[in-house]
Amino acid sequence: MEPKSFQLFPEAASSIAGQVDGLYAYLVLVSAFFSLLIAFLVVFFAVKYRRRTTAIPKPVDEHSIGGMVLEIVWSVIPLGLSLIMFAWGASIFFTESRPPADSMEIYVTGKQWMWKIQHNEGAREINELHIPVNRDIRLTLTSEDVIHDFYVPAFRTKTDVLPGRYTTEWFRPTKIGAYHIFCAEYCGTKHSGMIGTVYVMNEADYDQWLAAGSGEGSMAEQGESLFNQLGCASCHPSVLNKQNGRCPNLNGLFGTTVDLKDGSRVRADESYIRESVLYPQAKIVAGYDDIMPTFKGLISEDGLLKLVEYIKSIGPKDGTQTSAPPAPTQTSSTPQAPARPGRAAQPAQANPGNQ
């Protein structure tokens, strides 16, 4: 990104940025008002009541100047103004924590000291994020080592990126342009070097960019590859391997609720899939035995994300899935048009085993 010139206010480039800036204006106004009020009163009293004689001032009768009333007034008014701040901020926060259902999914892996970004359709980037304007984008993030934080000041959002866990961040870019990505959780030596650029492009440019992307196939396809390579398919049913009773069926699983052996229930989301691969004994499905081996050390975080995307792609088709269905199956490295959110595209397993 070319160096920007000196500014005192960051660009607003997402749908939430305007709201955050509005809230900021309110906070600045309230703060400026009270700061100036107190500063004025302090200076005013210091001057007006400066010592002129050595006589002591008559003790002020607090009741006569409405002492109790004053205390109540200057407790209640700040409390009221604060509650407005709270409610406004909470509302924005709530919105930020609820990605829209048909958001475009992108996967981010942070590691010391770089960002690896994987698009569904297979495109991969390092320290850059290309996205189309005016679309809801949902990032699923994880770290390979320490805690990082994916911060885009122009979008006014950030989230910590944790090892061993997935976190989520969503935004809707509204302005075409290039914006900083910063790591915003201290992560060691090159923390300040863990930066990048978001490129918000118009739809057509984005499609073009995407089409020139990685020739390895979509993430779901790469995930299916791994699924076969690691031997998952030998136990877990797939279209080719009929139900054998030893392992839970993963078709139609993603996003549904699973009954566990100990009586509890869990939602089959990204974190559940990841945990099941790395720590299979932690949650055993009801009706099955504790026989799944662990794949810890055998698969990278990037690989896990691909597996997750594959499991999503064979998830339920009735709308309970939470991600876009994958692109239609590619053969070899022919570029494909990217999937659109919604239910139109056919699932990939119509042509299994292509990779």
Place this chain on the structure above:
Amino acid sequence: MASHASALQHHFENAEQQKDASTIGMWVFLVTEVMFFGGLFLAYFVYRQAYPAAFASASNKTNLIIGAANTTVLICSSLTMALAVHFASIGKKNLIVLFLILTLLLGGTFLGVKAYEYNDKWVHHEVPGHNFDCEGCTDAAHTPLFFALYFGMTGLHATHMIIGVVIILVLISNAAKGAYGPEWHTPVELFGLYWHFVDIVWIFLFPLLYLIDRSGAAR
């Protein structure tokens, strides 16, 4: 027999103020100890909730009989300590010394049994960090957490007991010289508070580490 009153420290106005100050001081100290152990209890609860299978199978490795016996020993030591305080308040020198010695022996027994348990764990590779192997445990990857908390919590408790044992020795020595009586027996009383506190911590540790959910995870 009258005991000689401790010298009134120069910054106190009278003996009553001095005693009050010491007592409040000991209670405030015990509150800090609650917060200190509290942090470990918090960590325990968080991980028990996160990895129930691992914790259940790991807690199977603690010896219920030994733990229960040790608990009884410690409760008895609180009884002997309370009696020591009582006799200190009426100045019966020989009985003070007797019950302090009994407390010491019971406390020492507890620590000895704990040492045996620790050694047992070491021999069975249940000490995290080196050659760790939780044999036959479910979700073995997370069992070191249980054992780390086991050693951390009981170790911290044992450290407090060792400090207590040292102080009892000092008290025995002073009691034998007739230092404690109706006019002044504050050190015995306040140490009694400390000893009871250490006992109560164990009353919480025992169920958490030995009793709850040790039936093993679903297999």
Place this chain on the structure above:
Amino acid sequence: MITATPAVEPRRNYLNQTVGLKSWLLTHDHKRIGILYLIGITIFFGLGGIFAALIRIELATPAGDLVESNIYNKFFTMHGVIMVFLFLIPSIPAVLGNFLIPLMIGAKDVAFPRINLLSWYIYVVGGLFVLTSLILGGVDTGWTFYTPFSTSYSNGYVIATGLGVFIGGFSSILTGLNFIVTIHRMRAPGLTWFRLPLFVWAHYATSMIQVLGTPVIAVTLFLLVLERGLHIGFFDPAYGGDPVLWQHMFWFYSHPAVYIMILPSMGVVTEIISTFSSKKPFGYTFIAFSSVAIAVFGFIVWGHHLFVSSQSVYAGMVFSILSYVVAIPSAIKVFNWTVTMYKGSVRLTTPMLYALGFIGLFTIGGLTGLFLACLGMDVHLTDTYFVVAHFHYVMVGGAIMGFLGGIHYWWPKIFGRMYDEGWSKISAVIIFVGFNLTFFPQFLLGYMGMPRRYHAYPAEFQVLNVLSSAGASILGLGYLIPFAYLLWSLKYGPIAPPNPWGSPGLEWQIESPPRTENFEVTPVITHEAYTYTEEVVHVG
């Protein structure tokens, strides 16, 4: 105007009653222990300040060109660890609290003088551990030691530093314990709770926090040391642990810790404003209860440091609203201080300049805290320079200004000498100007998105950084000047009378410096606090 007084043989007081190093190092006298602490914290303030200077020099240019990244990371870590644990936490309570609380309540000493001395030694040992870690190569985790970086990735001396903080924590606990018992049980006859100076109330509230909160950071650091030593996995997901649990446990103490840093300062400010307005503080009861309220509520807001950590949205909402509630008592105090000056007789002495500066800067610092308590706003601002600016406004513009004001206010009492008023006022103004120039631009940098703990930054942030660094040089100068005139005054300053400011406080009714046993006869209190009479106020 400096008038050096010809040497006069001073009567016996706590400073000259006994002589020799041993009499100081084995003292039971709370006043001498206060001075021992003053020496310690001053050394650490200087050391922490050197790191601050290095940081600001590096940040004057966008590139990381002064030192390597890992060295820079050690700079800000050591700056934070030293300033928080070895300077700010002890500062006012261990120096001014120790010296003044027995005087203010008519007692001969604190309840446990030997424990008081012990707590100083513990502080020194903790400090030595941190210094050792520094000399060996330092630590680069940030003062917050977030895991798993601190447990499994850092190459610094985490265990040594962690142990140093752990040990230093016991010093804080013992000081708090001592004050609680002292205030409860050692008050002179007639001195009821509501006749106590508000400085004492502030320290009582602070002591509650020290006693309840510090043990939690102790055990948290204990777990950190265990994990780093034995690879247990409390906090590292690679071994099954939870890195966010570290954050919860750490901030459970470290948030109340900021109230340990500010409450005593507020107590100082109340005393100064009252004396130099010759008026009882407005809303005495409200100020007293506000101190306690801050201490209590301060324990239930820690999650506002975890809004973007993956903490649940609902937990975030609870912590946000509680964070607003905890701000209200501070607002009450600010208004009460201001109205205290109404129809008073105001003198703009050096302590008063510091106290008024405190009001302005603490107000800004506190208000910007409201930005951070606001969920939607915090998502953008957390981990940026906005946070850095906020906490420096409250801790430096607030706590340190209060500390300096207190030092200047009670200097004549502690040492029996007056310093040069001209130089002291000049430094106060330099500090105020330098401070604002250093830290106000950082609010703007934060909103622009400059993250904290950055060694190098994009070029468009340079202008504001240069302003900030320029301010830091002025601030540094402002802090150096008092060293000179205060030390000078010890030998050459005019002898101070018992009550140079005309204050009704009990500590001003005895000689300056006080005799070792404080009072010739235990006073009996028959009047309300802050009773200004003609004879009290008339300045000799």
